[in-house]
Amino acid sequence: MKKIALLAIATVTLLLIACGENKENFYGKWTGEAMNFEVVNDGGNKVKIVNENGTLNGEITDGKIIGKNELDMEFQMVVKGDSAFYTFADITTRYARVK
16 A cells, blocks of 8 residues: 555656656747847846847746836747747747857
8 A cells, every 4th residue: 555655656756747847948049030139147037138229027937938018018929849939919930049
């Protein structure tokens, strides 16, 4: 019985790790036709998106970065592989990871 309980706990732990958000996936430099930017860790789930126009603050939630700009307009960024999809004002722009 003890072995079954340990096996169950180990299985649940592995599932939680496998299903958790990979926050590191967001961090780094990104490039696209519109501009280049960098996503940096700002502690916990907080991030900063830094580009030549300034800095946006966001939070990693439900597998994406969400936030608001200085005009209180929402933005979000989703990462799939080495592509980032940044959505602002219902326009989505694709960026590639700089390696």
